Amino acid sequence: MGISRRKFLGWFGGLSATAATAATSAIAGSNHHFKGHPDTMGVLHDINRCIGCRKCEEACNTVNELPKPEKPFDDLSVLDQKRRTHADVYTVVNQFQQGKEKVHVKKQCNHCMEPACASACFVKAFKKMPNGSVVYDESVCVGCRYCMIACPFNIPAYDYDSVLSPKVTKCTLCHPRVQKGLLPGCVEACPKEALIYGNRKELIKIARKRINKHPDQYIDHIYGEHEMGGTSWLYISGTPFSEIGMREDLGVKSAPELTSGPLSAVPIVVGLWPVLLTGVYAISKRKDKVAEEEKAEAVKAAENVAEEHLKNQIAKLKLEATKEKEAAIKKEVTKALEEAAKEAEKKAEAKAAEAAPEKKEDE
Amino acid sequence: MMERTSRISLRPMMTPFNVMLGIILAIGCVLTVLRFTGGLSVVTNLDDNNPWGIWIGFDLLCGVALAAGGYTTSAACYIFGLKRYHSAVRPAILTAFLGYALVVFALHYDVGRPWRLPFPIFWQQGTTSLLFEVGLCVFLYLTVLFIEFTPAAFEWLGFSKLREKILKLTILLTIFGVVLSTLHQSSLGALYTIVPSKLHPLWYSGYLPVYFFISSMFAGLSMVIFEGSLAHKYLHHKMDETHLRESEGVVLGFGKAASFIMAGYVAIKVIGLAVDNSWHYLFTGYGAWFLLELIGFVALPSFVYAIGVREKNIRLIQRTALWSVLGIVLNRFNISLIAFNWQLPTSERYFPSWMEIGVSLFIVAIGIVVYRFITANMPILYEHPDYRSEH
Numbered sequence: 001m002g003i004s005r006r007k008f009l010g011w012f013g014g015l016s017a018t019a020a021t022a023a024t025s026a027i028a029g030s031n032h033h034f035k036g037h038p039d040t041m042g043v044l045h046d047i048n049r050c051i052g053c054r055k056c057e058e059a060c061n062t063v064n065e066l067p068k069p070e071k072p073f074d075d076l077s078v079l080d081q082k083r084r085t086h087a088d089v090y091t092v093v094n095q096f097q098q099g100k101e102k103v104h105v106k107k108q109c110n111h112c113m114e115p116a117c118a119s120a121c122f123v124k125a126f127k128k129m130p131n132g133s134v135v136y137d138e139s140v141c142v143g144c145r146y147c148m149i150a151c152p153f154n155i156p157a158y159d160y161d162s163v164l165s166p167k168v169t170k171c172t173l174c175h176p177r178v179q180k181g182l183l184p185g186c187v188e189a190c191p192k193e194a195l196i197y198g199n200r201k202e203l204i205k206i207a208r209k210r211i212n213k214h215p216d217q218y219i220d221h222i223y224g225e226h227e228m229g230g231t232s233w234l235y236i237s238g239t240p241f242s243e244i245g246m247r248e249d250l251g252v253k254s255a256p257e258l259t260s261g262p263l264s265a266v267p268i269v270v271g272l273w274p275v276l277l278t279g280v281y282a283i284s285k286r287k288d289k290v291a292e293e294e295k296a297e298a299v300k301a302a303e304n305v306a307e308e309h310l311k312n313q314i315a316k317l318k319l320e321a322t323k324e325k326e327a328a329i330k331k332e333v334t335k336a337l338e339e340a341a342k343e344a345e346k347k348a349e350a351k352a353a354e355a356a357p358e359k360k361e362d363e
Numbered sequence: 364m365m366e367r368t369s370r371i372s373l374r375p376m377m378t379p380f381n382v383m384l385g386i387i388l389a390i391g392c393v394l395t396v397l398r399f400t401g402g403l404s405v406v407t408n409l410d411d412n413n414p415w416g417i418w419i420g421f422d423l424l425c426g427v428a429l430a431a432g433g434y435t436t437s438a439a440c441y442i443f444g445l446k447r448y449h450s451a452v453r454p455a456i457l458t459a460f461l462g463y464a465l466v467v468f469a470l471h472y473d474v475g476r477p478w479r480l481p482f483p484i485f486w487q488q489g490t491t492s493l494l495f496e497v498g499l500c501v502f503l504y505l506t507v508l509f510i511e512f513t514p515a516a517f518e519w520l521g522f523s524k525l526r527e528k529i530l531k532l533t534i535l536l537t538i539f540g541v542v543l544s545t546l547h548q549s550s551l552g553a554l555y556t557i558v559p560s561k562l563h564p565l566w567y568s569g570y571l572p573v574y575f576f577i578s579s580m581f582a583g584l585s586m587v588i589f590e591g592s593l594a595h596k597y598l599h600h601k602m603d604e605t606h607l608r609e610s611e612g613v614v615l616g617f618g619k620a621a622s623f624i625m626a627g628y629v630a631i632k633v634i635g636l637a638v639d640n641s642w643h644y645l646f647t648g649y650g651a652w653f654l655l656e657l658i659g660f661v662a663l664p665s666f667v668y669a670i671g672v673r674e675k676n677i678r679l680i681q682r683t684a685l686w687s688v689l690g691i692v693l694n695r696f697n698i699s700l701i702a703f704n705w706q707l708p709t710s711e712r713y714f715p716s717w718m719e720i721g722v723s724l725f726i727v728a729i730g731i732v733v734y735r736f737i738t739a740n741m742p743i744l745y746e747h748p749d750y751r752s753e754h
Contacts, residue, residue: 142476145414148414150557259491
């Protein structure tokens, strides 16, 4: 018991330490602000340039060696339906009718600066790499799917059909290719340069420049610069983002910031609760003890009083009894004397004179 | 001779309820085979937008909340020194132990690779996750509950020395149990603090962990009352004089406590609305549903509990207990299923498949069978004659 308790406390000590050193400090008095890894890379998606050709989807499918879909990638009729990522689809292009124009938006993992999935995973299967990729380690995944609950962009998908090795899937920002010095598959395939891969800070500058140069063509907002604490993928568009399937009500707080409050309460509860509860226990026990003592005392006092009372009563009774006895004896003696006198008077019956003293002795 | 006795003992078992139980168990076995040979997609309606269904919403969230009777009752008796509730402790601990064991059992159906469930605890700890905290606490608390339950089993088996040793740990285990319960009951609510964009603002709050913890208290108290009423109906013959004498006091005391805590819970829920300034949502459809939950299933039962206690109306308190339990189920369903993903179009929302419901019923049925076996054989509702004079 002792060991598991100590271990337990140790774990929570570790927990609080991790919460403090991780990207976001557990509330505490710190004003530290994590701005992301310095050289984090990203992709700028210029929605105005996207023509919905699905070349990026095709490239993604090829480089990730995913199963080919039923309809080929050059079949653009799939754009008529709103789609999301799935176990074997890491990216999709959606089409939105804006007046007479058609707007196309690519959707995939945004590779958050402080990812909700990584923060939510209880076995650390997700990791934000210094180069910007959020990667997933299948070998430890339990399949609880809390990452999918946590992701504000609804990106991670699950292999519900697999019995023995279901896994979470999502875009890796082509981490393996990038490490080999190659571009992400989608970026390489894009014929219109609607996707640019580069240092995130530079991408923000480029985006800002485009917006400033053509204020009539772009909304003055870089989507992903601050959303959910910032993402490696950035978007600029001429259409309001909320009209093309991108939520603008996500806020700028990163996922770890949202949970740091409850997490920071954990060590405090572990520290204070036992003290408080032991105190309550001690108080109630002490109360019981005092009550018991008082009860014993009261009983004793009552006993004493009763005893005294009893004694008096007995003494009184004894006294009365002796008095009564004396009186009775007196009475009997007088009676006997009288009788004796009577007897004496009856001299004629002298033969029975012996009975009177015998009777007297009996009493 | 043997045949005859077995035939006689079999007959009273064929009640309609038992037949139902048997059917549910049989179907459950088939569904289990389907789940572990065909994968989640064969038995569930889960999809990429709705990764958590009723196996989390009911089996985990409701299961843990309704098993809170263990920590509330043992804390009342041992820590707060309310010895008059002593006879309620064992049934409450047993239910809690079974409840948590079944929660863990149910998780094996829900997670993709159940054989890896120990990973987060022993292999690689994701300490930034609230789910890690839930997992660790549930694991530790299940162990605590198991140890707290063993004295009854030891009395049954006749291991009196072991029993004595465990009993010496009572206070330590109780305090540990309350700490762990505080942590994981609240953390189940805190799981949802990461999704302000998916959970309806009326249910989303920074206070979610507090709401879950406080509501678990009256969930536990109500469950002890409700379960006690069932036990009185069906296991009356198993109860000894002490249990029968004390049971009325348990109902009155727990009803009173639940009434107070529920009133406090309503107050903090209203404070939550004020803090987030979510008043205007009250006038929407979700608002009506929210008010139904808060007024119809918390405020009203709290009030009726109070009436029941004042008039010493045991029947009324017992019915209110069921009402409150349903309120807890409604609350957990709202947070995990109904108000979750509220912005998605109806076509992308989740509704459980009959097979998911079947598995949940299967798990409840297992709980009932095991509960009956244990109460029939072990000193739960009565004191073992050898140890009667001890306290």
